[in-house]
Amino acid sequence: MLSLKQISKYYSSGGAKTYVLNRVDLDVDQGEFVSIMGPSGSGKSTLLNIIGMLDQPSEGYQYFLNEPVHQLKDKQRSALYKQNIGFVFQAYHLIDELTVYENIETPLLYQDVKSAERKALVADILDRFNIVGKKDLFPEQLSGGQQQLVGIARALISKPKLILADEPTGNLNSKQGEEIMELFKKLNKEDGVTVIQVTHSEKNAQYGSRIINLLDGKIDSSIIL
Amino acid sequence: MLKNYIKTAWRNLWKGRVFNLLNLVGLAVAIACCTLIFLTVFYEFTYDRFHTKLDNIYQIYTVSNRAEGAEVTSSVPEPLTPALKAEYPAVKYMTRSADAGALIKYGNKELDENLHFVDEDFLKMFTFPLIEGNKNNVLSGLNNVVITQATAKALFGEEPALNKTVLLNINNVQQPFIVSGILEDISRHSSIEFDLLVRFEHYPNYAANINAWENRTHIAMIEFNNGYDPASFTSQLTPFVKKHFAPSIEILKKDGAKPNEKGDIFWLDIAPFSNNHFATNLGGVEGNPVNKTYPVSLIVIGCFILIIACINFINLSVARGFTRSREVGVRKTLGASKGQLLIQFWIETIMVCLASMVVGLLLCMALINQFKAIFKSRISLSMLLDPVTLFGIIILFLLVTAIAGFYPALMMVRYKTVAVLKGNTASTKPGKLRNTLLVVQFSLSTLLIICTIITWQQINYLQNKPLGYNKTEVLSIPVSGGLIGEKALKLMRNELKNHAEVASVTGAYMNMGRGNDGSSRSSILGFNFGDKEIRTHIQRVDYDYLKTLDIKLLEGREFNPDFAGDSTAVIINETMARQLGTKNVLGSFVPMYDSVAKVQVVGIVKDYNFRSLHEDIAPLTLTMDKHYEINYIFVKVKPGNLVASYDAIKKSWNRQYPNTEFEGSWINENTERQYLNERRLSGIFVSGAVIAIVISCIGLLAISIMIVLQRTKEIGIRKVLGSSVGGIVLLLSMDFVKLVLLASVIAFPIAWWLMNNWLQSFAYRITIQWWVFALATLLAILLAFITISFQSVKAALANPVKSLRSE
Known part of the structure; x- marks a missing residue:
């Protein structure tokens, strides 16, 4: 599904290059559930951002669904991720001014989905996540776990092939965390959505099918569970 | 989509309501002021526009190149008009004009009215529509009088006025006249104002002066043939002048007058009647001309206020944009394109602008009567519905929203998605643009403060200068x-x-x-x-x-x-x-x-x-x-x-x-x-300065709120490290004080130049003193400091534990 070849990301400061990622090779297949682990500063989030095309590598080749991402223009890149990737953040990043319903609806607006279809899709997902009763609430009126649930619903609304989750349970208590992880597992198993998550927690990493350990910008180990 | 934009825009505006209210108030005040100012300017510049042949009408004037300088006067001798008409075929119509007060009597009713002595051509040249009578012959009879509708009503009531005989007392001589025409009442927008028209032959001493080329007693207006280019008319007049004004030229020569570069000592020239309302330098025109300085300085001040308000808007929107950066980032990951984001933010701008416009116009309605009284303005709000003004307003509105809304929107759209999502925008340095804009704002404000002080000083000086006679008793x-x-x-x-x-x-x-x-x-x-x-x-x-x-x-x-x-x-x-x-x-x-x-x-x-x-x-x-x-x-x-x-x-x-x-x-x-004009100018300056300062300070206040938000962490750390409250307030204020200082320095030479020029129009004038500049600067700095202090003191007093924990 996606393939990174010799991907590097560095910042030059005063002539010296500081590598965040150093010649990383990574292939992820359709239907995998990959957990990226590693200490702070090892480059996990950067790697995830590059995969999600929010950030661009300094060097290397990147393919997504057989498209050479490194050759695409800004517009094409954003069209590509807009249709295929859903993001889930540690800090949820819901839009405070929008209700639950509107937050979930937003990606569809940007994809020019028709009003009637939008309504059906949002209603469907609200139902599936059991948050119909909360649809008119604003994010600040929800608990952290509920907010993340909305975050995931929003990521899923446009039926992405890939979900990228940056420490999705980082701000949640363990019970809420477990529920979210169960949800990811279910999505992966039942809907065949590819999931890549960054996590600190050994326990959460176990939900996946593969664990990649990063250290100082390099892949230290890759374990298939 | 649009509905969604408006909905989110509304919620966002509501969320930042303090901020947006400041923004709205600033812009509304500016819009109210500019509406009043530009309406006044529009009014002044559209004087006399109702004359359909305005562009073909010129007033003739004379220039004597005296030893002490060129002397311009529009008074001309009686024989000039018939002679010009006879000798120059390009002159289609020409009329002499002079006015006087006269008593008009009918039965036992007597009115003191404003009388104009004109030639027959007058009504053919100027657009004063007749209700009764024929414009080609109303003044053909020597003892005809044309009256306005208001006069007719006052004198005759409901009786028909046409062909009635009235008695006119002109210069203490009573004569019977026949009412030959009734005119529509004259627009207040007209330089030429009169109640009665009679033939020029009734002008006092007409007979005595009929061939006197040396006695200049009245003014005269020419209408040229359609299509005639009057540019060369002046040079064509040279032989005419030589022929008729030889004695005058002789006297001038004896008097030490020097020929100009073309070799003329005395010449005739023409001035377009369309500029009549501003013709203060012709030495006598119809009506009361105003010095163009006043409408022009009004335009300048109106533009100043508008610029300051736009700058405010930009600064406030950019500052507010920082708090919105996360939203921008999220929306981008959700697939928003730059265009879509741009439109979203622009809609917010337009909503604020629209609201400001409504509030501004309401404000305008509330203030218009006071404004009219202070500035002797005759504007009315119904002028807003005039297609020209309406068009102007729409253009201005679009311009303001474009300038003030586009840049901040662009700024926001440009945020780096990843950085923003990590919460990294607050650390960006205060923009050069923002500082530049602040400097411009305060330069304009200081400029106006200086102008205010100097005009005030000069007026004070004029009032208190002993004139050499008793003026109080x-x-x-x-x-x-x-x-x-x-x-x-x-x-x-x-x-x-x-x-x-x-x-x-x-x-x-x-x-x-x-x-x-x-x-x-x-x-x-x-x-x-x-x-x-x-x-x-x-x-x-x-x-x-x-x-x-x-x-x-x-x-x-x-x-x-x-x-x-x-x-x-x-x-x-x-x-x-x-x-x-x-x-x-x-x-x-x-x-x-x-x-x-x-x-x-x-x-x-x-x-x-x-x-x-x-x-x-x-x-x-x-x-x-x-x-x-x-x-x-x-x-x-x-x-x-x-x-x-x-x-x-x-x-x-x-x-x-x-x-x-x-x-x-x-x-x-x-x-x-005698100094009404100066008072008016000083009034304009004072109001301009006050409004400019108020709007600038609103902007500064909002920016200081933003700065304090951005620097909360720094303030916390400094406090933990032992900084005093005073130290922090100073730290936060210093940046701005420096900018205001710079702004003042920029304003000095401009203010000096402007005011020095203005003072040249007085034979008796004050000298500009350095302390005026110091005072203005001090005032600006003080106001800026107080404004910033509201926020900086609060920030400095806050508990550092709180601000550091929130990181």
């Missing part, structure tokens, strides 16, 4: 409404003799300052004395003139009824004595009138400012010559109760003249009236 009464000055003076003198509070009574040809009658006169006489030409202002006075006005007599004596020869004697001022130049001026005989005997100088008075302080004291001759009328009666009262004295004098006037309004006013009121 002397009442000046215009003799109007067809009364004969001499008779009125005699009556009043007798009447007031018995009043204990009256010190003395006299009369004069010229007023001091500008009285309630609004008119101003001056008469200049030139004569040959020895080998040079002497020019002097003439003031016809009566006995006790010097005594009444407390003018200091240096040598000789005042006019005295005991001396029989005083009707041919003169009293001159120092400047005149200097100009005559001979020793023993006192007692000498001067050939002031070429025809009659020489007049004797019986007294010399100390120079006094008989004209406004715009001008130097000119040579002046006081005479009792009966050829000049008495137009004003001066009454000096004893100090004490001026109000009671005024009432007493008014009562005696009304006893004498129950039908003529008492228009007396104290001379200091009259002299102040």
